[in-house]
Amino acid sequence: MLAAAGDELRANVYSLSGIITLPPLSGNISDGNRTEILRAAISLGTAVFRFSIEVGQDKELWREDFEWRKSKGSEDKILVDAPWKCGFKLVRLSPRTGKDDEILQKISTQDQELVAVFAWNSNLHLMDPFKIVFRGNGRTGVLGERFALMTVITGLRLWGLKQQGRTSESKIASGEARYVPGATG
Template sequence: MDHLQPPNSNNNNPEDDPPPPYEEVAPPNSPRPGLATQGLPRPHSSHNPDLLNPSPSHSSIPQLPSRRPRSSSHLSPYPGQAAQAQRPARTPQPNRPSTSYPGNTNAGPPSIPRQFPPAFNVYLQGFSRTMILAENQAQPIYALRAYSGFAGDASLILHSGPTERHPPLATLDFAPFSLGIVVTLPPSPIPGVPSALSLDPITGFAHGGYSFTIDVGTSVSPGSSGRWPLEEFQWRRSRGDAVASLGGRGYGWKLVRLAGGPPPGADQQWRRAGLAAGAHRGSDGAEVVAVWSEMGYSMSKALRFAFLGMGLTGLLGERWAIMAVMTAMGLFERERRSRQRRRF
């Protein structure tokens, strides 16, 4: 996949590299040139909040395959996708992902189905390789299983429910002999769009950075050009206030959106709400749409993740949300394994 060049890639601004304590924050409505590339035509697809959490009987839960899914057809479709009708059965979840707009309630836009709550924690399970995604430990939402990555197994498998018995929602592999990461998402409703997307290292950042490109938006039809836009996003290390607000170690990662303006599918009401939500920006003016940080003083809580700005509104779509979470988990797992190797 061809990647766009990151703006100011040779900029070693202290905001993006430790140890400066704060981000440079531009005003929320600061003008910034947009970045848009064109993707593939998108057919009609619907979003139905009622399909977020079907409630079948416990006996209908399929068993997790012992090896990684060989194709995206084995992954559970995300909410709103037409293939949802063929999705394997799931048990009722004690705590459902939020389906209401988590931003300014005075804006009054309609709800967009969500795969994840606005913010959540990742909990370790003792010596188990299974982690739990949840707003609180007593009410798990999703199970995330870590594997060695050898013999054809995926390195990480995100399950579509709180146990490993739920079918896979997405998988992640560490590219051999490189710093790249490959994430396999549920099948896209856009014909010809691959389910496997890459997170690649970018040069020019002293302490490392990663980028991915993905189709975004919630529109049921392509734009006026007849094409569906792709956008580039970058994970950057940060000690800024957006990361510090998570209450972790004070440093972590922020995901910035390089494009400007609202994504396709946003009406005027959503546009106002989305732009008002973009309070955090990097030193180059790119909006921060997600952050995560490790929790350094907890034995069970590994990290905290939060959507921000346009990422918080749901306007970037569920495919983007899954990619944001999976790439964050991939970066965390890589750093955790690196620390474990240094101990031995």
């Protein structure tokens, strides 16, 4: 298995978490798959989906936080060309810093680098329904293959949630109202 995405156990229409299953970090199948969480929330009035993942090359990996933000307004229209419509943009929330990490310090003026865009075809084209475009350090490969895999699988998850009507602010707000940290079931 390359990767998988789905709902958390005993999920319902108001569930805020998605489960992402990835191969083990070691590359050794006997080490078992890794499970990551994709959590939905409302931030500054828009739907966001947050995750953490190991980034980097080869043996030098570290965890960073990322957030898919639902596209809003005219400023996001420039991110993709017609017939594509920007659905979500992926921003890097916690870049690694240090003297030797100049390329990783290249971040936007708001301290958050745009690393990918998820867009869908506004013409409802069945053979080409959506695309993911890597940007910045997401495009250069400096964030690594694991980041790229997580970006693609979470993008696919967002597409599925969109088709179910579960990316709207109202649905997520309803889920937040029902969410009790630490509760099960």
